[in-house]
Amino acid sequence: MRPLSGRAGVPGDKSISHRALMLSALAVGESVVEGLLEGEDVLATAAAMRAMGATIERGADGRWTIHGVGVGGLLQPDQALDMGNSGTSTRLLMGLVASHPITATFIGDASLSKRPMNRVIAPLSEMGAEINASPGGRLPLMLRGLCPAVPIEYCLPVASAQVKSAVLLAGLNTPGVTRVIEPVPTRDHSERMLRGFGAELTVEEDGDGARVISIRGEAELTPQHIVVPGDPSSAAFPTVAALIVPGSEIVIGNVGLNPTRAGVYDVLRMMGADIEFVDRREVGGEPVADLRVRASTLRGIEVPPDIAPSMIDEFPILFVAAALAEGRTITRGLEELRVKESDRLAVMATGLRAIGARVEEAEEGLVIDGTGGAPLAGGATIATHLDHRIAMSFAVAGLAATDAVTIDDMTPVQTSFPVFTELMRGLGAELR
Template sequence: MSVKKINPTTNLKGKIHIPGDKSISHRSVMFGSIALGTTEITHFLNGADCLSTIDCFRKLGVDIEQRPDCILVHGKGLHGLSAPADILNVGNSGTTTRLMSGILAGQDFTSVMSGDDSLNSRPMGRIMKPLNSMGAHITSIHGNNCAPLKIEPGNLHGIDYQSPVASAQVKSAVLLAGLYADGTTSVTEPALSRNHTELMLKSFGADISSIQHTDGTATAHIAPCKELYAQKIQVPGDISSAAYFIAAALLVPGSELLIQNVGINPTRAGILEVCQNMGADITYLNQKNAGGEPTADLLVKYSHLHGTTIKGSMIPTLIDEIPMIAVMAAHAEGTTVIKDAAELKVKETNRIDTVTEGLKAMGAEITPTDDGMIIEGGTSLTGAHIQSYLDHRIAMAFAIAGLTAQGETIIENSQCVDVSYPEFFTTLESLQ
């Protein structure tokens, strides 16, 4: 167990490169593994979750080279994976578990996935239901709709799935199984979730399309595929990781940060819209596009923020950033309302509870609700002992809160940041 002490500061200055996007890093290894040829991945995120994905696909017979400047995935083709000799250890990674379920459902061998205690308590019924309706044979070994999951061979057929939640992991699991189905598969969501799977599969040669309907719902279609083909992938900086330094620059007096090469895919960049609505001073520089993924450098300056309302179709574009947004809201003038975010309950922790606990410990006025929270801003925060509960986003959000709090803030189990941002604290200290 590690503990990190955070003290108040001013005048954060500098320019930083954010680690590679976690979602895109996961997918690049997965899709490269089931493509023909060698996929070259640069700016890959070497966080614990993405390394779990590499480990799993190595156990499935894929040769993956980890070089200093890139990852080389020597793909085996859609039907080239081999039966693992052991349980596939997914660690703490829900993305690995849910997306791999779609791929493994189409294989002709049996596999078992299991992770750590936190992962094995997270709901998997949401992907088991649609995949099993396609003809997959996925069972929860303990009968609780959680991992460990046993996946046995099945004959997959295309379905039209109406997803009750806007979840990129659910959508991706079904679309990946659709590669192996006997007909077209579609997934309709109540709102458009992040679309990295659709963009990347298309670049690998899949017959995939998507449409956003006038009522706000969105549908993705995928046809069965004979093969995917290797690609070169440059992973953009992770907007979810950038969010902590965006917030730090906005909240710490006298600060100005240049955050370089950040992915600004609109299905992920809701945090930037929220910042704009709260009165943030953020300038987009050097905008470009790589592999369908837009990026930019973000120049962020200290700003006086005001409250806002976050709801509806915005939620899927910023679900991982809500702990950080809640901390920003505690500093803002007026009331911030976050709703339609019940998905927070099934992350690494119940983030409605853990955010509420942490902000109350620091003296903020926050009221939890069934699907979000209400935050009355403007109260000066005080340092506190913050229990991360091994949730990387809680640890990082409250580390940023500690930069403006009166007195020392202590983050318990701070090593959990290694899941997505191993250099987080080193980078933070470099700006002070």
């Protein structure tokens, strides 16, 4: 195990990149986006917005320019919108189309086509969209929008930033006020960016402490210059790698630390991680800092369930950290992980056991007894089930294993972190 060292910058935040393209395409005039994540998921969003009338171009300097069509101006796409592996693209674009007088067919790859869309179908149907999905509410799916759509007040039955965002985006072109009630806070990139583009949006708390987000429809959005911060989900992989490989010290620059997204860093610090936030600042309305990470003796904890929405995508890599910690880590309230790109609870439990970790799988979480810092055995081949976060998590786990860990397929990493292998090697990781 060679210590990791050096400085790296992770690609742009995926959630912000999707929303920057969509809202720029609905503004009248030219928006500029710097630092856009150029992974397959975000490129699927760009292709869909082009298919519905926006002009989107990448300059040689890496800056993207978007000439929008205006709210209400989306055009009928000539062919099916191919979402690839991107659940975010699918759900948010369904919201956009729902209040436009157009029909769109959504298709995706084998992994995305297994993921149910019912959580989005329900509120969008209430707003008047006509949605014909494959059995189980899955893709392929045809959505016929209604214009004018019907404003609704919708209480999220399960914490989901994607469902919230889909309803708010549908509300952009819906007369009157559309409201989403959020009993448990989720990532708020949509609210921040909608306000930044000039939408009339308010966030209040009701008597029960739930967030009530209201948007006034038939909005006029103003073009923006957006600088996308580094993705905190991507930064979690080199962070955990540095924590579990003895003698490591790295700096990860320009990481977004939106409080609705950065829960994994709070949890790692609860476990004893030496993570320092350097040069805190604000970029494009989002809090940002550089992370200085040093190898640490981690302790098992019971992860507070209410923190789950702010780190739902980071649990696979947290499970790796827990497998190397002292004592027991208990996680609960993670049913959402069973309907991600894979059943992440089952796949992580199986893979971790295969490389020597002690793991119990429950319906809503994992219980992991760590090694106390001793290396994992390794020596197994991991089935990723076409899930990018599973692939990266086990690549990191392999850095703290006695025998090599083999990943069956690293190509899914292209969806969110195309330079993962290159970045990790640059820090000294032995990835072949």
